Amino acid sequence: MRLLRLARISLVGFRHGLDQMILDHAATTRIGAWLQRLLPRRRFAESPEVRLRLALESLGPIFVKFGQMLSTRRDLLAPELADELAKLQDRVPPFPTELALARLQAEYGRPVNEVFSRFDLAPVASASVAQVHFGALPDGTEVAIKILRPGIDKIIAKDMGLLDVAATIIEKLWADGRRLKPREVVAEFAKHLQDELDLMREAANCSQLRRNFKDSPLLAVPEVYWDFCGPAVMVMQRMHGLPISQIDVLREKGVDLSALSRAGVEIFFTQVFRDGFFHADMHPGNILVDTELPRRGQYIALDFGIMGTLTDRDKAYLAQNFLAFFKRDYKRVAQAHLDAGWVPADTRVDEFESAIRAVCEPIFDRPLKEISFGKTLLRLFQTARRFHMEVQPQLVMLQKTLLNIEGLGRQLDPELDLWDTAKPFLERWMNDQMGWRALLRHVKEEAPNWAATLPQIPRxxxxxxxxxxxxxxxxxxxxxxxxxxxxxxxxxxxxxxxxxxxxxxxxxxxxx
The missing domain is CATH 1.20.5 (Single alpha-helices involved in coiled-coils or other helix-helix interfaces)
Incomplete structure (x- = not known):
């Protein structure tokens, strides 16, 4: 079976000219130069970037998902390739309802009609890993039931093995193979996929995010019904709202799009800096907007399979850098990178400062519609490579989420100034973390521990x-x-x- 899958992958790759793409970059190696002379050259109407996207779409959902993840690694890819991979759409047909019913019966040990008072046979959403049906609990509570695709774990294991083989070949043949670290990228992708295969983990992510935004007017998160959840099934509150991409309908419903765009920025920075726990897959398909009073204009989050976490050190570093960017204090930015050990100790601060200024200065005092954060990030990555800076893995998903926020902001309010919206929030956060309020909070948090420890000090x-x-x-x-x-x-x-x-x-x- 694996040989047949490998043969199909090879056929699709040859049809789209992926072999020539690899060999064009492998000419500097001995085996690459030999293969170039041996294999015939072919002409294609599409660019190499388009051919790669088409090949990934032909190979199925796992490869599409890999391409989507790869498009966020703009520190590794050329801008043309990253832009093309970002166009990948996860269009996956639903699996038969009979399989969904069988999966639920295996999970609960009894027929579905004995578990739910209603189960809609037609799925409302279908993705590469799972699909969603609406239903109702025995007490009438409306729910969304997420069901893992049958056999998806075996499919992923096979495809990940083949991806690892392909990454090894690219690393050996491609001149930039070692710098791009394809095997590490595949390993990172495999880790995220394994997390998505455990719906109990996703349910825990949903529950944590709901607790973080309890009673918040900005963001609503569905409640998880734990008695009905398992590794292959997640049951949560059904949420009512419109997709955030339906801008004209939202405007007709009386939603203030400018306020909505500012709320999105505040939600992002609250998740990152207050909680260190953020939704890392905020594309329009995972966000609804409430259009009914009293919560009109409130965001509704869906799909919690990919979440990001940050340590206190990461949060402090990011806040200091954001504030330094807002104040155009590029020397402080450069020094922060040096102090964190992200650039070599022998890096000249003045040269690094000058390079950062050249990237960031042009974007200030301009509305969002005239700024491309994707291009800005790309230039920062290119600058980082020139100074041998290591891109931190824990910030990759944060960069991806920031790009998603940019896309949402462009759709909702092209005049939104992200910097002006975020700066007051970050200043308040820094005052809370560094000022006298932080000291009082830490004393309050540690006081119970001191009360328990003081009597034990003599012993x-x-x-x-x-x-x-x-x-x-x-x-x-x-x-x-x-x-x-x-x-x-x-x-x-x-x-x-x-x-x-x-x-x-x-x-x-x-x-x-």
Whole structure:
């Protein structure tokens, strides 16, 4: 079966000229130059970037998903290729309803009509990993039921094995193979796919995001019904709203698009800097907007398979850099990169500062419609490569999410100024983190621990002293033991020497 899949992949690749794309970049290697002379050259009407996108679409949902993920790695790809891969659409036909019913019965151990009071046979959404049906719980609560595709784990395992083989070949043949790290990219993609295959993990992500935005007027997150969830099934509250891409309908419903665009920016920065836990797949298909009072204009989040996390150090670094960008303090930006160890220690700060200024200065004081953050990020990545900067893996999804925010902002309000919208929020966050409020908050958070620890201090101190004395005694005993062993060895050596001497003297006397 794997050989048949490999043969089909090879046929699709040859049909779209992917072999020539690889060999064009492999001419500097010995085997690449030999293969170029051996294989015939062909002409294609489409560009290499278009041919790669068409090939991935032909190979199926896993390869489409891989291309989508790869399009976010603009630190690795040429801009033309990244733009083309971003056009990939995950159009996957639904699997038969009979398989969905069988999957649910296997999960619950009883027929579906005994679990739900209503189950809609026609799916409302279908993707590469799962599909969604509407239904109702026994008490009448309307729910969305997400069901994992049958056999998807085996399909993913086979395709990931073949992707790893392809990455190995590219790494050997392509001149830039080692710099692009194709095997590491495939491993990163495999990790995200494995996370999506466990719907209990997605349910936990949904529950955490809902808790973070409880009672928020900005973002609504569905409730998870844990009694009905399992590794292959996720049951959550059905949400009512319009897709955010239906801008004309939203305007007719009385939604303030300018306020909606600003709310989207605030949601993004709240997730990133307040919580360090953010929705990393915010494309228009995963976002609805409530059009009914009293929550008109509220965002509704869907699909929680891909979430990003940031440490306190990451958040502080990002906030300092964002604020420095807003204030055009490029020296501070350069110094922050140097202090974090993201650029080599021998990098000249003034040169790095000048390079960052050349990238960022042109984008200020301009409306969003005249700024391409994708191109700005690309130029930053090119600058980073020139200074041998390592792109941090934990920020890759953040970069992708920022690009999604840019796309949403362009659709809703082309005049939106992302910088002016975000700057007050970041300044408030920095004051909360660095000022006296932060000190009071930390004291309040640690006070219960202090109350539990203070009574134990005398005992812990006594135990520490005893442990210290015990260690000293053990050290002294080990020294004495070493001395005794040394004396024994010396004594044994002297005794042996004396015996040899006596035997030698006896031999001489007898010989006389």
């Amino acid at each position: 812990l101190l006594h135990q520490t002293l005893n442990d210290s004395r015990r260690d000293q005694v053990a050290l002294q005993l080990s020294v004495i033991e070493m001395q005794i062993r040394s004396q024994r060895r010396i004594s044994t050596l002297l005794t042996a020497s004396l015996v040899v001497l006596i035997v030698l003297v006896a031999y001489l006397v007898l010989h006389q």
